[in-house]
Amino acid sequence: MEDTNIYEYxxxxxxxxxxxxxxxxxxTGHGPILEFDIxxxxxxxxxxxxxxxxxxxxxxxxxxQEPGSKATEDTIAFLRxxxxxxxxxxxxLPNGDWGQSVLKIxxxxxxxxxxxxxxxxxxxxxxxDVAEKALKEVTYHVRWSSxxxxxxxxxxxxxxxxxxxxxxxxxxxxQEFFEPEGYxxxxxxENAGEDFFENMKIEWNKEVSLVLTEASLTLPESHTYMRxxxxxxxxxxxxxxLLAEMQFLQRAYPGCEx
Amino acid sequence: MNEQxxxxxxxxxxxxxxxxxxxxxxxxxxxxALESAxxxxxxxxxGISIWVVESRYxxxxxxxxxxxxxxxxxxxxxxxxxxxxxxxxxxxx
Numbered sequence: 001m002e003d004t005n006i007y008e009y010x011x012x013x014x015x016x017x018x019x020x021x022x023x024x025x026x027x028t029g030h031g032p033i034l035e036f037d038i039x040x041x042x043x044x045x046x047x048x049x050x051x052x053x054x055x056x057x058x059x060x061x062x063x064x065q066e067p068g069s070k071a072t073e074d075t076i077a078f079l080r081x082x083x084x085x086x087x088x089x090x091x092x093l094p095n096g097d098w099g100q101s102v103l104k105i106x107x108x109x110x111x112x113x114x115x116x117x118x119x120x121x122x123x124x125x126x127x128x129d130v131a132e133k134a135l136k137e138v139t140y141h142v143r144w145s146s147x148x149x150x151x152x153x154x155x156x157x158x159x160x161x162x163x164x165x166x167x168x169x170x171x172x173x174x175q176e177f178f179e180p181e182g183y184x185x186x187x188x189x190e191n192a193g194e195d196f197f198e199n200m201k202i203e204w205n206k207e208v209s210l211v212l213t214e215a216s217l218t219l220p221e222s223h224t225y226m227r228x229x230x231x232x233x234x235x236x237x238x239x240x241x242l243l244a245e246m247q248f249l250q251r252a253y254p255g256c257e258x
Numbered sequence: 259m260n261e262q263x264x265x266x267x268x269x270x271x272x273x274x275x276x277x278x279x280x281x282x283x284x285x286x287x288x289x290x291a292l293e294s295a296x297x298x299x300x301x302x303x304x305g306i307s308i309w310v311v312e313s314r315y316x317x318x319x320x321x322x323x324x325x326x327x328x329x330x331x332x333x334x335x336x337x338x339x340x341x342x343x344x345x346x347x348x349x350x351x
Contacts, residue, residue: 035283035294042297144293 006124007061008086008183011076012231013115014054015087018077019239020108021047022246026095036098039144043105046137050130051077057126078250082239086181089230090173092239099159100166102148107170109141110208111177114200121190146211153215160216167212168220175226177204184231264313265291267298269305277309285310 024044031037055073062071090108095101116138119131152159178201186192212219229235249256262284268277280299285291291310300308319327335341 033284035285035298038301039294039297042301140296147289147293 002185002187003061003065005183005185006127006188007058007065008181009185009188010054010058010061010127012086012088012181012183014051014058014076015085016091016108017047017054017112018051019085019087019242020091020104021045021051022242023091023093023095024101024105027101032098040101040105043141043144046134046141050134050137053130053133057130060126074250078247082235082243083233085235085239085243086231086233087235087239088173088176089227089236090170092230092236092242093170093173094238096166096169097162099148099152099162100169102145102152103163103166103170105141106145106149106211107174107177107208109138109145110204111174112138113142114204118189118192118196118200122188123190124188127188149211149217150215153212153217163215164217167217171220172224172226176228176230177201179228179231181231262286265295265310266313266316267291267295268309268311269295269299270307271305277307280304282313 021044024040024047027037028041028044029037031040052073055076058076059071059073062069062076088108088111090104093104095104113135116131116135120128120135122128122131149163153163154160178197180197184197186196189196209219263286264282265285266282267280269280270277283291283294283298285294288310291312292308295308295310299305331337
């Protein structure tokens with residue numbers, strides 16, 4: 001039971017990183033200028049790197065639980081269907097314009113910083129090791145994306161309008177960040193009290209709101225309909241298309257290497 | 259975005275004592291220039307410190323002047339310490 005929780009939690013983190021990385025990599029070669037093209041591609045690669053380490057741990061758990069299952073990071077990433085993916089829905093959403101993409105990074109990176117910030121104290125060593133490495137990466141993503149949110153939000157009328165639109169589009173997907181699923185179990189964290197997730201949410205809200213205010217953007221009304229379900233395999237229409245492209249090669253030519 | 263100023267990037271690696279010129283990039287301000295320098299020029303552990311300088315603040319000697327600037331140094335061997343013979347008594351020079 002405990003191992004199942006750890007396995008599913010690890011997949012939730014890994015899937016969120018992988019899908020984010022895959023989606024952001026669509027920018028490669030299309031960034032507004034060379035410098036930002038490389039910057040966003042670096043972020044995509046950081047995400048995929050985090051996903052790999054987490055999938056390797058997940059495969060270990062799986063093989064221990066079901067000897068003979070021969071799971072690897074690749075089978076987990078490429079041979080599961082959309083309903084098996086536990087990524088936060090925000091990571092699968094389309095990139096949209098540059099503003100929408102940086103705002104996506106902004107929300108997710110702030111979530112990851114909260115999560116990895118707690119995970120470095122996890123009694124589960126594989127998770128705390130990944131968290132230690134990933135925390136440094138997402139700290140930079142937070143800085144980079146916050147700069148962009150300020151720059152565009154507090155920019156021209158055009159850029160502010162686009163950022164506000166992106167904010168209204170993405171905000172409803174942030175609700176599920178800190179609503180724990182059953183597998184987000186106390187034993188994964190060190191000293192997770194009753195208010196563990198609630199406190200992370202308050203912290204996240206504080207950090208995010210500060211930047212959004214500096215960017216002169218307005219948070220959507222609190223009665224906005226909030227979406228959730230990604231963590232248990234409910235997804236938007238966008239995930240299937242993304243997986244179809246990402247998994248094509250392994251599905252069409254199983255075991256193919258190059 | 260072409261109107262953004264050009265910046266020169268200098269990076270010091272782990273062992274290095276000085277920052278070395280590695281290239282240039284376009285950025286609207288110093289903070290962005292530093293971030294882009296980090297993203298473009300330190301992806302393979304090239305450095306632990308970055309300087310960026312707006313290119314317009316660098317004043318360069320011109321090639322036409324190179325004759326009068328640099329050739330006169332060619333025959334001034336006495337400007338090299340090796341030109342001088344040291345008495346044996348002097349140690350640790």
